[in-house]
Amino acid sequence: MNRIDKEQYLIDRLTSTQIGDDAAVVGEMLYSMDAFFEDVHFKREWMSMEQIGKKAMLVNLSDAIAMDATPRYALVTVSLPPAITTEEIDALLGSLEQTAGAYGCEIIGGDTIGGDKLHLSITIISHTATPLLRRGLKVGDLLAYTGVLGESKRDLERLFRGESITPHSRFYEPELRGSFVKNARPYLRVGMDISDGLFCDTNKLLDANGMGFEPLVVVEPSVGLSGEEYEMLIGFDPSCRERIAQIAKEEGVALSVFARVAPNAQRYPCQSHHFKTELD
Numbered sequence: 264m265n266r267i268d269k270e271q272y273l274i275d276r277l278t279s280t281q282i283g284d285d286a287a288v289v290g291e292m293l294y295s296m297d298a299f300f301e302d303v304h305f306k307r308e309w310m311s312m313e314q315i316g317k318k319a320m321l322v323n324l325s326d327a328i329a330m331d332a333t334p335r336y337a338l339v340t341v342s343l344p345p346a347i348t349t350e351e352i353d354a355l356l357g358s359l360e361q362t363a364g365a366y367g368c369e370i371i372g373g374d375t376i377g378g379d380k381l382h383l384s385i386t387i388i389s390h391t392a393t394p395l396l397r398r399g400l401k402v403g404d405l406l407a408y409t410g411v412l413g414e415s416k417r418d419l420e421r422l423f424r425g426e427s428i429t430p431h432s433r434f435y436e437p438e439l440r441g442s443f444v445k446n447a448r449p450y451l452r453v454g455m456d457i458s459d460g461l462f463c464d465t466n467k468l469l470d471a472n473g474m475g476f477e478p479l480v481v482v483e484p485s486v487g488l489s490g491e492e493y494e495m496l497i498g499f500d501p502s503c504r505e506r507i508a509q510i511a512k513e514e515g516v517a518l519s520v521f522a523r524v525a526p527n528a529q530r531y532p533c534q535s536h537h538f539k540t541e542l543d
Contacts, residue, residue, distance in 0.1 A: 284397050285326040285455055286389065293389045295326035301380040309422050312351045314435050316358025319383045321437050322458070324366050325493045327389035328441040329456035330396070331448045334368035338386040342378035366441075395444065395454040400472040400498050404452060405479075406522040409440050409495040409511065412461055416489035437493035443514045444495060450503040450510075457494045462487040462531035464496050465522070475527035482521055488534055498524065 286295035299319035301307060310318070320337070327334045339359060343352070363370055368387065415437075418428040428434065444454065453472070457464050461482065469475060499507055504520065511518035 284394070285329045286332065286387070286394075288330075288394050288396075291390055291392050293327060293330060293332045293391060293394065294386065295323065295389075296384065296386040297323045297326065298382065298384045299323075300382045306422075307381065310435065312354035313358040314430075315381070315383075316355045317362045318435060318437070319385060320359050320362040321439065322491070322493065323385040323387050324363070324368065325437065325439055325456045325458070327387050328366075328439045328444060329454060329495060330389075330391060330394045331444050331454075332389035332391035332394065334363070334366050334387050334389045336388040337363050337368050337370045337373075338388075339370055339373035340375070340384040341373070342376050342380065342382035344378060344380055347381065393448055395448060395451060397453050397455050397468055397471040399452045400468070400474055400524050401452065401500070402474065402524055402526050403501065404498045404524040405501055405504060405520050406465065406468075406476065406496070406498050406524065407507075407518055407520040408457060408461055408497070409443060409516050409518055410438065410492070411517055412457070412486045412492050412494060413483075413489045415491045416460075416485065419491075433492060437491065439493060440495050440514075440516060443511060443516050446514065447497070447507050447510045450507050451497050451499050453498040455496050457492045457496050458490065460488045460490045460492075460533070461496065461521075463490075463533040466530045466533050468496060468498065469524075469530065472524075475525050475529035476522040477525045477527075477529070478522050480519075480521050482531075484532075487531060 286293040299305070299315070299322065305315065305318070323337070324334050341355070360370055373385075414433040418432045418434040421428050422434070444451075453468060455464060455468060459467075465476070497507075508518055
């Protein structure tokens with residue numbers, strides 16, 4: 264069994280009908296959770312405690328933002344290594360609360376345990392009456408992504424080589440597209456955030472709809488395989504293309520249309536970002 268099959272196997276073993284989107288939709292409330300673990304998602308020497316707290320919260324808020332939801336509450340579980348100082352704890356918690364607060368989200372509890380490494384797991388509770396789901400594509404719809412992809416992968420490789428990267432790198436500070444999603448929502452059929460790379464996440468979107476694609480442009484691997492971008496992957500009727508492009512322009516967001524949905528089994532080559540050992 265290959266690496267990505269293990270993740271999908273675990274998901275498929277769960278029986279809830281709420282599974283399949285960035286967050287579980289229960290009525291008008293959304294529930295999502297992501298982990299941010301030392302030596303899996305980051306190395307301590309790469310990031311300050313403030314940066315760790317900020318990115319941990321942002322990658323969790325991204326699930327709500329991607330579904331056109333307003334984050335309301337967060338539950339945070341932290342595993343604290345023995346050598347961590349009270350000053351470091353203050354910096355971590357301050358960053359978590361400040362980042363959540365910037366999106367109107369309040370940390371209302373969680374859990375703290377002792378461990379050998381710094382691990383965080385965050386649950387976000389959010390609200391929307393118009394959730395943007397992954398299902399709903401039709402043949403002929405266009406697929407597009409926001410922003411410029413590739414920076415996260417490029418800077419991660421630099422960190423592996425022992426080089427420094429800019430403090431404002433997307434690897435440290437993903438930029439969420441909440442305003443764009445909210446304004447474009449009436450014109451979008453589907454959407455999700457790009458956490459595992461454009462290629463892998465496009466495949467997930469197509470799998471959810473039982474469809475394939477026809478490429479409209481060549482997407483280089485340096486772009487398609489860059490994970491942890493947290494830009495938006497969207498699908499929409501071609502008649503909405505100009506309106507969505509205008510909204511993107513007004514928001515100052517780059518928009519790249521790269522494929523058309525087709526009745527085939529075409530998929531991108533995908534390298535899983537799960538079960539990796541590079542940070543061990």
